[in-house]
Every structure is written in C-alpha cells, then in structure tokens.
Amino acid sequence: MPASRVPDSAYALVPALRETIREAAGLALPFFRAGEKTAARIWSKAGGSPVTEADIAVDTFLKVRLSSLLPAAAWLSEETVDDAQRLGADLVWIVDPIDGTRAFLTGHPDWSISVALLAGGEPVLGFVHAPVSDHFYEAVAGQGATRNGTPLRASTQAALAGAxxxxxxxxxxxxxxxxxxxxxxxxxxxxxxxxxxxxxxxxxxxxxxxxxxxxxxxxxxxxxxxxxxxxxxxxxxxxxxxxxxxxxxxxxxxxxxxxxxxxxxxxxxxxxxxx
Incomplete structure (x- = not known):
C-alpha cells in the first residue's frame, strides 16, 4: 500500500506513539542494571533464547495500547503467539518489546524497543527507542526520519575502502x-x-x-x-x-x-x- 493510501488516522498517531513507547521504556528500565545482571526474572523460550519479565511486561502493555490506538491493525511481535489473521490484514503492528534481550539482561546499554506499522506489507511508521541513551528514532513514510528531532541522513561514504x-x-x-x-x-x-x-x-x-x-x-x-x-x-x-x-x-x-x-x-x- 503506497504511503498516499495510508489512512490519515495512522499518521495522526505519531504523538501518541511517542508517549506510548516512552511509557513502555519506563516499564523496562527499573529492571536494567548497567554492567550487571538484570533484576528481572529470566527463563528460556523454545529454542533456548532468553526472555525476561520485562520483555513480557512491555509486550503486553504495547499490545493493549497500540490495539486501542488503531483497532483495525493486526499484530505480530516476538513475545506473542502468532495469529495468521495478520496475513490478510492491510495494517499490521510489528513489535519487538526488547530488541537485544541478552544485552538487557547482562547490563549492556544497546537494547531497544522497536515498533513499526505496516500498510500493505510496507513499513509506513517506524520507531526505535534506546532507553539507556534516550535516543528516540522515528520515521514516517515519505516524510523523513529523525533522532530526537534531528533529521537522519545515511552516510555518503562512496567506497568500501575505509568504510x-x-x-x-x-x-x-x-x-x-x-x-x-x-x-x-x-x-x-x-x-x-x-x-x-x-x-x-x-x-x-x-x-x-x-x-x-x-x-x-x-x-x-x-x-x-x-x-x-x-x-x-x-x-x-x-x-x-x-x-x-x-x-x-x-x-x-x-x-x-x-x-x-x-x-x-x-x-x-x-x-x-x-x-
């Protein structure tokens, strides 16, 4: 679905999404210990990858809040059982409540909360929030991308040498x-x-x-x-x-x-x- 066909109501969500993602970060941060093991309970998922109670808390919060903001959108996230309904949906939330769980649980600062809205299979809203550094990245299709309000531009490096x-x-x-x-x-x-x-x-x-x-x-x-x-x-x-x-x-x-x-x-x- 081209950006021009995305409902205006989706773009109007951006301020509420910023607030929601920051609230979600507030659920995770009390469990984070810089340079130390997390205070959160940890267990292993099928396949052996770790998950913490912070992952589940953030996922649950975002599913409730985002679904209320845009009820027409389906849902796909790392910590929720997949629902095939998303395959026929024009609008889909794609969420990682804590991307970099191993970093989170060992006290490394580079973990983030990632949220995207797809329209017709293409991302039209995108957010990546790194709570420890308070770097908040966001993008709206056709309207650019920013970090804490400053426009983003990818590198102009022209050669692999020195990249x-x-x-x-x-x-x-x-x-x-x-x-x-x-x-x-x-x-x-x-x-x-x-x-x-x-x-x-x-x-x-x-x-x-x-x-x-x-x-x-x-x-x-x-x-x-x-x-x-x-x-x-x-x-x-x-x-x-x-x-x-x-x-x-x-x-x-x-x-x-x-x-x-x-x-x-x-x-x-x-x-x-x-x-």
Missing part, C-alpha cells in the same frame, strides 16, 4: 575477501557489533555506521521499524543480492541481510558475491 563496518565476523571476512583488489585488502573501520539489530540499522540510518551486516535468522520485529528509518535516510535493508526486504510473510524469518546507504549497495553486493 565503517559492523556485524558477525564470518560475514565481515567474506566482505573483506570479496572487496580485495590486486592483493590489497580494504582498510575497513571495524565497529563493535551492536547487540540490538534494530539499533544497528538505526545507526546506519544516522550515518555513524556505513555497512551493517546481519546474519540469517533475523525476524520482522527486529527489522521493520529500523528499515523505514534507513529508507527515509537514503538506504535500506536488503538481501545479499540487493533485493529489498519484505515483511508480513507467512514465515517472518529472514536470511542474511545488509543494511547500508544506497551509494554502497552495488559494491557491497558484488564484494559479498565474490567473497
């Missing part, structure tokens, strides 16, 4: 091999991996990272809100062949991805293919 790159080491090694010319390996600036995937993509959107590499197994809720930030800032999230990411499919799991400015896409795709 600031972050992500899993195997993918970084592949990129370096593929980008090697005449026996000279490009001099990447390696950025420490950002545990919250939504926040990693948001930092590409703000221009502090040039190339964000994403290993396979990311989910819609990790990506949708941050992807809109990047699209509005001059880039996007795509697969390794450069095809833009799509959302609200039957299986919300993705393969390996790249998040980067439009100007680096062709070089990066080529390097990964040759690496």
């Amino acid at each position: 600031r790159v972050t992500g899993p080491k195997p993918m970084m090694d592949t990129l370096a091999r593929g980008a090697t010319r005449d026996g000279v390996t490009p001099d990447f600036v390696v950025v420490e991996r950002v545990p919250s995937l939504a926040l990693r993509v948001a930092r590409v959107a703000e221009g502090s990272i040039d190339v964000g590499l994403v290993s396979s197994d990311a989910r819609d809720w990790d990506l949708a809100g941050a992807d809109l930030l990047l699209r509005e800032a001059g880039g996007s999230v795509s697969d390794l062949s450069g095809i833009a990411t799509t959302y609200n499919r039957t299986d919300p799991v993705h393969g390996a991805l790249i998040a980067l400015p439009d100007g680096l896409r062709a070089q990066t795709v080529d390097a990964l293919a040759r690496g």
